[in-house]
Amino acid sequence: MYTASDLRKGLKIQIDGEPYIVTEFDFSKPGKGQALYRTKMRNMITGIQFTQTYRSNDKFERPNLEERKMQFLYAQDDAYHFMDTSSYEQIFLSREQLGDNLNFLVDNMEVEVLFFGERAIDITLPTFVNLEVTVADPWAKGDTSGSDTKPVTVQTGFQLQVPPFVEKGDKIQIDTRTGAYITRVKE
């Protein structure tokens, strides 16, 4: 069990049988008054956010959350299939559950799948992934337009800004937390 005094940004708690993460937190206490724990929470399954003020005697259950390393196999229609490489157990998540993760997800990638009890609810990508550039304007040497980046598209369809020397067919490293270009990768 957690009590209100355990609340802080990033804490995961269970309310009405569902897992929530605290996204904003503020402690306040008027003079001679009671402690108020003002929070903003996100439902980890539905993504719905709400704000709520708690008091010292409020208690919360710990959600049964577990991360397991799994490999992305393939997508069929709306279902994205992952496999536990030690037990060969397979599960799938929907396009909606994966959201922006799809910008960086490619076949055979190893990810952390988050389970709430038996149910897969989210994934965490590796911080850095290497993706192939599929669309890019050629590099015009001596370009004096002054722009120091250009837009390219990678194999997942994701678009980002990169330095002008990156060309179609190159592999580039991207930070999955920000979607930013890091470097060109030689293979």
Next chain:
Amino acid sequence: MLSPAGLRLRSDLLQAIRLFFLKRGYIEVDTPLRLPALIPESHLIPFASEGAFLHTSPELCMKRLLANGCDRIFQICHCFRKEERGRLHQAEFTMLEWYHKGWDYFDLMRQCEELIVQVAQSLPSCAGLVEGNGLRWGDALVKLAPPWERLTVAEAFQRYADVAVTKAVRTGSFDEILVTEVEPNLGVDRPVFLYDYPAEQGASLARRKRENPAVAERFELYIAGVELANGFSELVDPLEQRQRFQREIENVHRAGRTAEMPEKLLAELSQVGETAGIALGVDRLCMLLMGHTDIAQTVPLFFEEL
């Protein structure tokens, strides 16, 4: 960790406060921090210390000194309140507390105003101060020139909240409405003393107003939405004080903690006589003057750094 320049500023602030009181005939006192029993207060959780407690404020000891013949005393000391940590809270923090015999809460409001104006004037290099006696904090530009605003709690609720203060007390939402709807508006243009609190609202140590016993003679000072000081006309009737402590002890027990009747204080309380007392958060004052947004930035070292 506070830089040498920050430490110098904090030191100058402490010396300016001391000078203010010494010039006015106050005695500086340093009472024990570790006490066998505290004033029962259900909203404060003390740290236990080998069969005793670290004090949550110096009030109990200072009132005993008042009963023993002191008439003007001040203290700058550390206080300890478990489970308090936020932008404006640290479990260990520095308090300035002072008492003046023969005064009531209005006299203290005037002196508190004078203290802060003088301290600010003596520290012109503080980052939060702007020319022409102003203080910039966040989006607020607060004019420090007296007189400061005086606003009753009932007026403040009428002005800033959706419900009347009496209804907020009745429905148990007073604290929440005060924090979310009222406080952000307080002291934004100039500092404000919020006063005449509903008698039910904490302050078991404040005297009820003779003309209107539904309110307690208590005030809070707000600057830029930050609550800075709490003062009142002290309750010095031992019988009424015992009844209020008894109710508070029951509240503490309901929360699953222990509390004792402060018998020695009650035995001496009638000798205190008419007195007004006030506690001011030194770290918060330092934060406002330095232009910081978290009191952890104003202390030499904060707990997570240790």
